[in-house]
Amino acid sequence: MWSAIRMHMKKRLSGILACAMMCTPALLGLDAPRGKDIRLEPAPKEVQLGSGAFQVGPHTKIFVQLGHQAEDRIAAETLAEEVLDQSGLRLNIAGMKAAAKAEGGAIVLARLQDERVRSFLARNGLKADAEVGEDGYLLFSDKSHLIVAANSGQGLFYGVQTLRQLLRPSDKGLMCPAIGIRDWPSLQETTPMISRELAQSEMRKPRE
Template sequence: MRSLMLLLCMLLSPPPLGADGHNPLLPIPQQIHYGSGRLPIAGLEIGFAFSPTPQDRFAADELASGLLSRAKVTVQVSEGEARQRMVVLRRAGSGADLPQPNEQAGPDSREAYAVNVTSEGAEIRANSSAGLFYGVQTLLQLVAGSGTEAAFPEAEIRDWPSLPYRGIMVDMSHGPLPTENEVKRQIDFLAHWKGNQYYFYSEASIELRGYPVLSGDARFSQDELRRIVAYARERHVDVVPCVELYGHLHDLLRVERYAGLGPLLHGRELDPRNPQVATLLAAWIEQLADVFPSPFFHVGMDETWEISKAAAAKDTSPDHLYIEQLQRVAGVGSPARQDGASLE
């Protein structure tokens, strides 16, 4: 009971103030220096120091929406001539919108940004639209007060990620299936804290053409997933497929039509030596690669609890049987990802 009361107090208490009585900034920026002045929000406009892309415009709209929600002040987004009291978005490069293979973190990374607030105006500088978006999140956290009292504190901030890949894996195969809108809320939360990967874990909860009876009443349609992927991309979050292609497939193999695809009837694992399994893998990977255009494709090959029995029945070793399936998946997956994507 004492632990429960402590938890409730922590959840219900107001957030602690950060440096010098200012709002706490999370994640904590790499460098931050506060001045003594402030920038009133009422009367500001949001503008660009360049011709904005749709992603840049989205970041500006997010700033305007956030200021209305937090500060209770309407701030317009303008693409005309810069005025004196503006929040200016300045993108100096054309870095990728989403995480790419072999990225490195650091002050020169595509996600790095700088925020400068004076009593005359504010500026967010970045090398990519992702950096601008993250600068917007930090600027919104600086808001103090509301209405005519709403203001930004004078500040100079430089920030960059400590890790190039920052995400979560969400299990879509156990327990109640979340709705499309719930997944979008999770992505909003992740993006707010500058996360950039959402691993969509599925065993048999995705619509796959040619397999109509597979989890027919408990799956995401491909159209739903495409909307989720597009929604996440606007927020610089990459939705990465995280799928099982060996074990964890009881939802498939318990269906009589597909029961023979496993070495054991109605089991949990695919049979690497069944020719129909190669057909299934090719169909699944091709469709998943089309729905998820991520440069990453995560394949699960764990918990093959039946492999010893299957290997004994086929007069081979568990090691050899596992390697056969691993090579088969790699052989099918590589041609399906000809865009340089990483099959993990």
């Protein structure tokens, strides 16, 4: 009888220990999936989680491509304001001829018409296909790169709204978790380019 009871208790104890081993990482935050902490609205169509993070510090710059500066600067200024509000950092916005030369260590707002941008994103699992369309965007972040790319200024603005939600406080300023995103509107928008006033009002909305 006692041997049967001991066997039963041993099985129960083994089950409890197994459960504890599975639950402890989540409870203590050790090696827990970071995806559970990333909530984006609206939810992107495709998300790939990586390891590490891009650090946004006092020397980080925001680059926009020459030829699209007037249109894309709205998105760049929206992002710069978000960084300032969250961290007090004032990031410079600069123009560039070749996105590929400015990718490392900078936040790049690029156009998917640039073959170098498309190739770089494709190598990292983000394809700029017909699904992305005119108003969709691709977003890629790792330890060395932070890129938002789209076919239009509208798409770039949408991508920046997602990036704003990804930024987190860090010892050096802010960080963006390593991630790859492909997203596009569910319905084709027919409205004109978002105005500067609307961009600023969106920027001041409280974060959920």
